[in-house]
Amino acid sequence: MDFGNLTDFLGNKKILVTGATGFIAKILVEKILRIQPNVKKLYLLVRARDAKTANVRLQDEILGKELFKVLREKLGSNFESFMSEKISAIAGDTSYDNLGITAHELDQMFGEIDIVINVAATTKFLERYDMALGVNTFGAKNVVNFAKKCPKIQLLIHVSTAYVCGEKAGLIPEKPLEMGETLNGVSGLDIDFEKKFAEQILSNLKAQQLPENDIKRTMKDLGLERARKYGWPNTYVFTKAMGEMLVGKLRGDLPVVILRPTIVCSTLNEPFPGWVEGCRTIDSVAVIYGKGSLNLFPADKNSVFDLIPADMFVNSIIVSMKAHVNQANLTVYQVGSSYRNPVTFQEMHDLHYNYFAKHPWTNREGNPVKVGKGVVLNNIFIFEIILFLWHYLLQMILFMVTRMGLSDVQRTLFNLDKKLKIAMKLVELYKPYLFFKAIFADTNTERLLITARENSLDENMFNFDSKSINWKEFFVNVHIPAIVKYLF
Helix, strand or coil: CCHHHHHHHHCCCEEEEECCCCHHHHHHHHHHHHHCCCCCEEEEEEECCCHHHHHHHHHHHHHCCHHHHHHHHHHHHHHHHHHHHHEEEEEECCCCHHHHCCHHHHHHHHCCCCEEEECCCCCCCCCCHHHHHHHHHHHHHHHHHHHHCCCCCCEEEEECCHHHHCCCCEEECCCCCCCCCCCCCCCCCCHHHHHHHHHHHHHHHHHCCCCHHHHHHHHHHHHHHHHHHCCCCCHHHHHHHHHHHHHHHHCCCCCEEEEEECEEECCCCCCCCCCCCCCCCHHHHHHHHHCCCCCEEECCCCCEECEEEHHHHHHHHHHHHHHHCCCCCEEEEEECCCCCCCEEHHHHHHHHHHHHHHCCCECCCCCECCCCCCEEECCHHHHHHHHHHHHHHHHHHHHHHHHHCCHHHHHHHHHHHHHHHHHHHHHHHHHHHHCCCEEECCHHHHHHHHHHHHCCCCHHHHCCCHHHCCHHHHHHHHHHHHHHHHHC
């Protein structure tokens, strides 16, 4: 198999990308269009009520982003016409049969599509259970069924997450999840029942005419409850795991690749270093620390954080596409760095401290914010007690200050209390990962890389070797400046 002609391989292909307004999908779309202008068509599924709204989202949330500046400069005045020719924004939703696409568009797409890349997901750890099931679980089912209706289909790529392993320790293998498999040995996981159960709970809540916020909170709590019942730490990874199960069960002889990225961070090289969008997992902690609001960290100093730059992950999608087209099997790739190029929490913390000590963030008043090295606590229980005591103390002082009518002091204390609540929420969300004890095996991914190298892979264009990353250089010169620019 010649990987030297990867760009030629993409030529004349018609590809459906779901979740097109998401972080990874945008980088993938930009890359394909930049390296292969002869791609026949990219159908981008956009959650929208009609074609007009889909096109507005295409312009505002995809093509209008700085991510496309290299391609804009390359094409100049031809940019708009080129995009109009190569991209079709399709109004739809993976939560529905046939992806919610109109009958007229379906007739055309079924007969044309060669490859389907499913990137659609809701990545909120504490999403409403009904919504997470709709996109992450049954959305995956609907995408498989859609792909099987395409007579020319050559491959389905399903993007999952490495953290479907939950809080397992040790070496996590690249193997598919079995239908009904649980992480704690509790039997009885029935995906169809989960959907019916969530729908029944939602129906009961609406029948009581409860306020929307109460319904939302209850459905979020339900997702967390169901996830923990079967051994997963949050709704996101639980519903993604069930999505994988359905893909494996329903694919038949459809060629399928399941890609499990670890923590996807800003771009390393393409289309330029340091593009990021949205507060991605670890970045929320970095933002609060850089703003001087976090000096106590609950974490195992030696815990390995598994990171992969977004453009490297996109490269793995394209290379796996070439390797598995028309191959009637299911292959799982875990794309990360913990196995061959690990970085620990202590190393990350030191890099962030050194950066912000030299380049402090300037607040709204124009003052540089000094950060301390901070204290790293290996015991989460002690950390939670400290947070609780701080919160209780602030509440008591706030009560007294309010009684005394000291509005300026009250405002300052209120802001401190708000920051403390955010910190408590972040700790609760990320606790399973601050003391994470697993390493993700990437045997299949390494084998793919070796095979591609032996068959003329252009690594300047398609590198996804995590061993090639210099973490110090990446954090100091690329990633931290990027989150300061885009997220602060």
